[in-house]
Structure formats: C-alpha cells, structure tokens
Amino acid sequence: MKRTALRCTAATAVLTVAAAGLAATPAHSAATLVVDASRALGPVTHAASGGLYALAENERPDDSMLHPIRMRNVTQPAPGSLHEPNGQPPGGDSLLVAPQADRAGAGVVIRMPDIYPDFPYQWVSWDDWLNKVDTQVRDRLDASTVSNIEGYELWNEPGWTWDTEAAGPFNEGWVRTFERVRSQDPVTPVIGPSISSYREDFMRSFLTHARDNGALPDVVCWHELQSTPEAIERNIADYRALERELGISPRPIAINEYGSPEQVDQPGPVASYIAKFERGGVDSANRAFWYEYGTVNGLVTDNDRPTGTWWLYKWYGDMTGRMVAADPPASTGIDGFAAYDEERRVFSAVFGDQAGDNTVRVTGLEGLGDRVRVRVESTPASGRFTHVPDPASVLEETRAVENGGVEVQVPGMTATSAYRLVVEPVAGVDHPLRYEAENASVFRAQRLESAGASNGGYVGRIDNSGDFRTDSYVDFTVEVPESREYTMTIGYANGTGAAATHGLAYNGGAWRTVEYPATGGWGEFGDTVTTTVELHAGYNTIRLAKGAPHFAGATGYAELDYIELD
Known part of the structure; x- marks a missing residue:
C-alpha cells in the first residue's frame, strides 16, 4: 500500500537507570518477557529485514547502511517502471537496483503492476x-x-486496485496473467495474491480457483499493515489450516508490506511485528512503503546516516545461530525476538512496545558458564530525518547465572523505543569470526539440520548451475577489523566419493576454485579445507557457488557448514 504520509513521528528515548536523574516514562504495569534459549525456532535468516521500494538507482542508500542490517529481500517496481510513488519521480527499477541488492546479499521481487504510473492502478485493457x-x-x-x-509479484492489493468492471473477476485475471508469465518463464517463482490484509474468504476463493486451474503461486503473500498482535498469529495459522483443507502443499509466506505509517518509524512496535513473524515462520517480510523510496522506508537519512529504527535492524542483523522462543505475556504489549549462538556463546534479545518497568527472563543459558556479562541498550523513535549515531547504554554488569538463566529488570522503558539485551561469558565470546552457512544468504539451496553440524544447521542441495534463474550459491556477509589477507576455513561435507569444487569470489571480484575432498557422507561434518581471502576492513561479501553469473560452474556437490576467518 502506498499513500501520502500525514506526519513524521518523532520522539526522544527516555532511559531510566538507577540514579540516572532522567525524567521517567509514566509507570505501567510491570510485564515480563520470557525467553527459552534452549527452545529453537529455526536458524537465524533475518526474515523480516527487507523493504518495499527500499533501494533506488543502485546507490541509494549507501551500501554501508545495507550490509549491517542483512536484508532478506526487497520488493521493487517493475523493469522500466513509470510508477510515481507518493508523487515522487519514477525510480527503484527492480533490474536496475538488483546489483546493489546482490552486493548486500538480498533477493529482489519484481512488482509487475507498478509498470503503471498511478496508484491505485488505472486499468487500460487486457491487450495493454x-x-x-x-x-x-x-x-x-x-x-x-x-x-x-x-519472483514475479503478479498484482498488488487486488481487493481495491483490481478493476473488476473493466478486467473481469480477479481470480480469472490471475490465472490469465499466471499463464502468460509461465508461457515465457516457467522457472522464476510467482508470488501472490498480495492482498492488503488477510481475509479468509478471499484467500479461500483465490486458492481454490488457482488450484483448480493449475495457477497456484509459489509463494503466498499478504500484507500486515495495522494488525493487532493476535491477528498476525491468527492469520498465519488460518492460512496453514486452509492449505491443509484444500490439499495444497505448504508454501513459503511473504508479508511484503508490514507496519502502519504511525508504527514504521517506532522501533518498539516494529520489534513486536518482527517477533510475530519469527514465531510464525514466515519466509520474508518487508517494511511497508509510506514515504521516500531508497531509504529502506526511513531507516537511513542523508543516504548514509542511521535513524533510530536502523539500529533495531542492525541488532537483528547481528543475530547469529538459531532463533529461540520468546513468549510475551498475554495482557500487555511487550514482545520481542531472540537468538542464541551456541558456537559463539552469545545470546541476544530485542524487545519493546511497552512502557514502564519491565523484565526479561531468560532460561537455557547453562552453556555460558556460572557468571555472565549482561548489557542492555536502547534506540529511540527518532523519526525519518534525525540521525542517531549510536544506541544508548541502559545497563552493563556482571552477574551470576541462576538455575541456568538470568532475569534482567529494565526500568523506565518507553513504548516507542526498542531495547537489546546481550548475555555472553565474562571471558568473552568464542569463534568471533565464524559464520554459519544457515545464517547466510541462501539462493536456490536448502537450510538443513544435523546434530553433527556447527550450531546444528548447514546448507545443502547446492546443486544448480548454468541458468541464472536457478544458480545455487551462498553469500556470507562478514565483518573484519582490518584490511589484510585472511585464512578462511570452510566446514563442509562431500558424500560423492570423489573431490568436488565450488567457485569462490568476494566483493564481486574474480573467481577461483575451492576443492573439497570426499568425506564420510552427506550431513556428516568435521572435515575442513582452507584457503585465503583478501578482505577490506569492515563488511565484505564472500560467495561460495555451484553456479553464479560470470562463473563457469563447479564440479560435483558439497554441503556447507560454516566459514571461519583467522
């Protein structure tokens, strides 16, 4: 959905710490967010880190703003688009910005109806x-x-943008458009129906008609723009039940617009959205577009300066290992999402949407030792144009682990702000430069689980080469402290019985080959190979590929567990 913004929300975070002497937010009933670090939801994939019209002209915002937030994907206007979002000049052509998304490890969805200049779209004719x-x-x-x-998103918000009088029923129009796309490109996924809010009656009618006419979308999409917390969870559950009832195999869910105009610049409510998408297991979710394109909708100002909400996504991007269960109390607004990396031995949780004095209770931290270092920081609802150079420190202390957990009181919370809790061993983290394959950007391969893999996960079925629509590769976004040559260790499995190879390139540079000797079998890890990479200080993208553009293709097959830099 796109509409002219009514106002810019701006707020100042108020952090109340013991003896800080700062004005306190009015007290609310104390709430407790309970997190079980031993109960994994799945690998960290940064599913909700994308944006609608996030990018513009292959250079807005600056790449330095994109790498830290590890965008899952972006939804962009059609190639050659004449679309004028909120009266702005046409921009953000999906093919034009795809190289920048690629540099950031993000996928791109083509929104086909944005070829029209106006919104709502002005239908001309079927021939047109x-x-x-x-x-x-x-x-x-x-x-x-x-x-x-x-993928191709065939239409957007058909409930009020499809001209039934001129074009006929939407379900029939979907099939006709689907068949036209598939007649020319039977490979690239199709996404839809992209309704502006979840409606069981609409979805039932659409899925039934699409199923009966061989036109089911590969990815099912709808928007969550002003939903209550209960509604998001109910909508996901309802859709899954509908699949089962209609005999439709499970589809990835894309929520490619989320957050109302009032919420999207407020880190607290945004944290609540992300929490519900993570619990619901969505494949991807994009920040809604309400204002200027090319800013990830307000995360970046002046092209290379973070706003308060950017830091929320930076915290999300910093998460590694596995997402773990965070259970909010039923009677209050507080909610959050959390991750635990057993290899690095670090836990983090991001939470908000609640004022007053609140608590985060974490269990399942036995692996961190008897004493841990605890940090809490916050980021405010600064608005879209106010630079926030750093989060604010709320507390930092060392404390004992009791009964496998810790309980942290966070006083004086502001509902519009977001907060991050980090718990790690007093002695520091292990494997500071290990990057799990299942946490990386995975293209046309599959995240899998194995008890023998680092952190319990790996990437397999990296099988395709020779077609730019199906090439298989994994992009690792890594951060290093200085420019130099690094030794890179790759954890892998190769059950072919013979040596296999992958192509290796970093930061868009020249390709070379990595060889993987045969190992004991598929999904059986412990073997490694080493090579060197020349990296610059800061963020770098390292690609390991069976097939990719400008690469002739690898031999045999290999599974990836992790990479580690010296």
Missing part, C-alpha cells in the same frame, strides 16, 4: 496489460547477469 507483462518478462530474461530475482 499482457503486453506490459510480456515486456517485463523479456527484460528479466535478457538480464542474464542478474541471479537474485526471487
């Missing part, structure tokens, strides 16, 4: 629409060096 569809598909197929296109 199908000609536009043909042109977009042809443009995508001609872009043979672009491999991070994740």
Whole structure:
C-alpha cells in the first residue's frame, strides 16, 4: 500500500537507570518477557529485514547502511517502471537496483503492476496489460547477469486496485496473467495474491480457483499493515489450516508490506511485528512503503546516516545461530525476538512496545558458564530525518547465572523505543569470526539440520548451475577489523566419493576454485579445507557457488557448514 504520509513521528528515548536523574516514562504495569534459549525456532535468516521500494538507482542508500542490517529481500517496481510513488519521480527499477541488492546479499521481487504510473492502478485493457507483462518478462530474461530475482509479484492489493468492471473477476485475471508469465518463464517463482490484509474468504476463493486451474503461486503473500498482535498469529495459522483443507502443499509466506505509517518509524512496535513473524515462520517480510523510496522506508537519512529504527535492524542483523522462543505475556504489549549462538556463546534479545518497568527472563543459558556479562541498550523513535549515531547504554554488569538463566529488570522503558539485551561469558565470546552457512544468504539451496553440524544447521542441495534463474550459491556477509589477507576455513561435507569444487569470489571480484575432498557422507561434518581471502576492513561479501553469473560452474556437490576467518 502506498499513500501520502500525514506526519513524521518523532520522539526522544527516555532511559531510566538507577540514579540516572532522567525524567521517567509514566509507570505501567510491570510485564515480563520470557525467553527459552534452549527452545529453537529455526536458524537465524533475518526474515523480516527487507523493504518495499527500499533501494533506488543502485546507490541509494549507501551500501554501508545495507550490509549491517542483512536484508532478506526487497520488493521493487517493475523493469522500466513509470510508477510515481507518493508523487515522487519514477525510480527503484527492480533490474536496475538488483546489483546493489546482490552486493548486500538480498533477493529482489519484481512488482509487475507498478509498470503503471498511478496508484491505485488505472486499468487500460487486457491487450495493454499482457503486453506490459510480456515486456517485463523479456527484460528479466535478457538480464542474464542478474541471479537474485526471487519472483514475479503478479498484482498488488487486488481487493481495491483490481478493476473488476473493466478486467473481469480477479481470480480469472490471475490465472490469465499466471499463464502468460509461465508461457515465457516457467522457472522464476510467482508470488501472490498480495492482498492488503488477510481475509479468509478471499484467500479461500483465490486458492481454490488457482488450484483448480493449475495457477497456484509459489509463494503466498499478504500484507500486515495495522494488525493487532493476535491477528498476525491468527492469520498465519488460518492460512496453514486452509492449505491443509484444500490439499495444497505448504508454501513459503511473504508479508511484503508490514507496519502502519504511525508504527514504521517506532522501533518498539516494529520489534513486536518482527517477533510475530519469527514465531510464525514466515519466509520474508518487508517494511511497508509510506514515504521516500531508497531509504529502506526511513531507516537511513542523508543516504548514509542511521535513524533510530536502523539500529533495531542492525541488532537483528547481528543475530547469529538459531532463533529461540520468546513468549510475551498475554495482557500487555511487550514482545520481542531472540537468538542464541551456541558456537559463539552469545545470546541476544530485542524487545519493546511497552512502557514502564519491565523484565526479561531468560532460561537455557547453562552453556555460558556460572557468571555472565549482561548489557542492555536502547534506540529511540527518532523519526525519518534525525540521525542517531549510536544506541544508548541502559545497563552493563556482571552477574551470576541462576538455575541456568538470568532475569534482567529494565526500568523506565518507553513504548516507542526498542531495547537489546546481550548475555555472553565474562571471558568473552568464542569463534568471533565464524559464520554459519544457515545464517547466510541462501539462493536456490536448502537450510538443513544435523546434530553433527556447527550450531546444528548447514546448507545443502547446492546443486544448480548454468541458468541464472536457478544458480545455487551462498553469500556470507562478514565483518573484519582490518584490511589484510585472511585464512578462511570452510566446514563442509562431500558424500560423492570423489573431490568436488565450488567457485569462490568476494566483493564481486574474480573467481577461483575451492576443492573439497570426499568425506564420510552427506550431513556428516568435521572435515575442513582452507584457503585465503583478501578482505577490506569492515563488511565484505564472500560467495561460495555451484553456479553464479560470470562463473563457469563447479564440479560435483558439497554441503556447507560454516566459514571461519583467522
């Protein structure tokens, strides 16, 4: 959904610490967020870190703002778009910005109806629409060096943008458009129906018609723009039940617009959205577009300066290992999401949407030792144009682990702010430069589990090469302290019985080959190979590929557990 913004929300975080002498937020009933670090939801994938119209012209915002937030994907206007979002000049062409998304490890979804200049879209005729569809598909197929296109979104918010009187029923129009796309590109996934809010009756009718006509979307999409917490969880559960009832195999869920205009600049409510998407297991979720494109909708100001909400996504991007269960109390607004990395021995939780004096209770931390270092920091609702150079420190202390956990009181919380709790061993973290494959950006491969893998997860079925639409590769976004040559150790498995290879490139540079000798079997880890990489200080992207643009293709097959830099 796109509409002109009514106002810019600005607020100042108020942090109340013992003896700090700062004005306190009015007291609310104390609430406790309970986190069980031993109960994993799945690998950290940063599912909700994307944005609608997040990028513009392949250079807005600056790459330095994108790497730390580890965007899952972005939804961008159609190739050759004339769309004028909120009266702004056309921009953000999906194929034009795809290289920047690629540099950041993000996928791109093509929103096809954004070929029209106006919103709501002004229908012309079926000949006009199908000609536009043909042109977009042809443009995508001609872009043979672009491999991070994740799908075609056939329409957007049909409940109020589809012209039934002129174009006929939407369900029939979907099938007709689906068939036109598939006649030219039977490979790239199709996404829909992208309704503006979840409606069981609409979804039931749509899925039934699509199923009966061989036109089911590969990824099912809807928007969560002003939903209550209970509604988001109910909508996901309802959709899964509908799949089972209709005999439809489980589809990835994309929420490619979330957050109302009032909420999207407030880290506290945004943390609550992300928490519910993580618990619901969505494949991807994008910040909604309400204001300026090319800013990840307000995360970045002046192209390279973070706002308060950017820090929330930076904290999300810092998470590694596995997402773990965070259970909010039923009667209050507080909610959050958390991750535990057993290899690095670090736990973190991000939470908010509640004022007053509140508590985070964490269990399952036996692996961190008897005493831990605890840090809490906050980030405010600064608005879209106020630079926030750093989060504010709320507390930092050493404390004992009791009954396998810790309980941290956070006084004087502001509902619009977000907070991060980090718990790690007093002696520091292990494997500071280990990066799990299942936490990386995974293209046309699969995250899998094995008790023998580092942190219990790995990436397998990295099988495809030779077609830019199906090439298989894994992109690791790494951060190093200085520019130099690093020794890189790769944990892997190769059950072919013979040596296999992957292509290796970093920061878009030249390709070379990594060889993996045969190991004991698939999903059986412990073997490693080493190579060297020349990295610059800060963030770098390292790609290991079976197939990718500008690479001739690898031999055999290998599974990836992790990479580790010396």
